[in-house]
Amino acid sequence: MKTVIRKLIEQHGRLPVAMSTLADGQDLYAAGLTSFAAVQLMLGLEEAFDVEFPERMLNRKSFSSIDAIAACIAEIAPQKAVA
C-alpha cells in the first residue's frame, strides 16, 4: 500500500524534494505539501483505493505523513491495506 501512496504523493503532492528522500514517518507539510496539493492527493487516494474519506479524517493530521495516510486507509478499507 505504501508504494501506491508514495506514487500518488509523487503525482499529486508537488513536493520540491524527491520522494526517495522521504521516510514513511516524515512530515509531508514540512517537506512542502501545501493544503491545495493535500486535497489533490486525497482525491488521488480516493480514486486509487476506491474509498471516500469520512469527515473526521478531513484534517491536516490525517495526511501529515505516509504512515498517517496508510493508517487512515487501513481504518476505512482494511481489505485494501494488505495490497
Place this chain on the structure above:
Amino acid sequence: MTRNSNLLDRAADAAAVAAKYCDEVDAQSRFPTEAMQALKDARLMGIMIPRDLGGEAASLRDIAEVCALLGQNCASTAMVYAMHQIKVSSVVSHGADHPWHRAFMACIASQQLLLGSSTTEGGGIGGDLGNSICAIERDGDEFTLRKDASVISYATQCDAILVTARRAPDAPGSDQVMATLLKSQYTLEKTAEWDTLGMRGTCSEGFIFEGRAPAEQIMPQPFAEIAARSMLAHAHLLWGALWYGIAANAVSRAQSYVRAEARKKPGQNPVGALRVAEAASMLQLMRSSLNAGLERFEKAQLANDDLNSMSFAIDMCNLKIGSSRLLNDIVQQAMMVCGINGYKNGTPYSLGRHMRDAMSAPLMINNDRIFGNTSNMLLVHRLDQRLAS
C-alpha cells in the same frame, strides 16, 4: 454576563473617543492615536490573556462585542483593535507552554502592548499567507530575518510584530514559522504609502523589515497550525464583528433619516421606509451568521480536532465571504435611503466613510482567493445537510 457588561462599559468610553476623532482619522489617513490610547487606558489590550498572566481570560465572544461597538464608531480603530487581538490569540493559543511567550503575555497585559502582524510579502506572494519567500536564518542562539513586507498595518505604532517566514533558507515556501520580534529588535524602512479609499486609519504601509532576536522568540508550532487553529477563526469572526458594527451604524442612520421624514409628513410612509425594513432583514442575517460562527468556534474549541477540520475552515471562510458581502449590500441600501444626505460628508446621515470602509471587506484576503480555497476543499468535503448541527 457581568464580566461582559463590564468590558462593554469600559469599551464604551473608548468608543466615544473613537467617534470623536473618526472623521479626522479618515480625512488625514492617520493612526487613531486617541482611541487606541483610550483602549489602553481602559485596560482592554490584554483581556484575552489568561488570568494568571495578568489578563482577564475574555472569550472571543466578548472581544467580538467590543469590536462591534468600535466598528459602529470608527472602523479604523475597530480594525486595529481586531488585528491586535488576532495576534494576541495566536500567542494565547500557542504560547501557553512556551516560556518566552508566557512572559510576553504577561508584558502585553501589564504594559498594554499593541501587537502588529507581518504576513503579506512582496515578490509575488501578496496576501497568500500560507507562503513565504523570506526565511529565518539561524545564527547561534539568535536568528535574523529580512522581509519585503508589502503591508504591515500600524507598523510604526506597535510594540511588537509577529512575522511569518520560511523555517530555514532551504525550507519550501509553505514550511513556515511565526516569530515575535519586539520593537527594539527590528528596523523598518518604508517602501509604500497608505492612501486608500477606506480604512484609512490602519496605516497599512509597506516596509523592509529587518530584525534580529533570540531563537526562543520563534513559535515552536508550524505556522500552518497557528493559521488554522487560531488565526482563521479569530480573523474572520472579529472582522465580521466590526463589519457588523459598520452595518449596524449605517442602518441606524438610515432609520433616523426615515423617522425624521415621517415626522415631517405624518400619515404617509417615507420613500425610504421599505428599504430600511429590507436593510434590517439583511442586518439580522449578518448578526445571526456571526452568532452562529461564534457558537461554532466555541464548540470547536472543546473538540481538539475540530479546529483543524475542513468543515470548520469552510464555515469560517463562508462566514467571512457572507458578512463582507452583506456589509456592502447594507451600506448601499442605507445610502439609497438617505440619498444626498448620505452622499454628502458632514451630515448626521453621511455614509461615505461607511461605504469606503466597507469596500475593504471583500478585499482583505480577497473573497476570490477564499473561494479558491473553499472550492478546492469542497472537492472532498461533503456539506452538512442538517438544519441544526
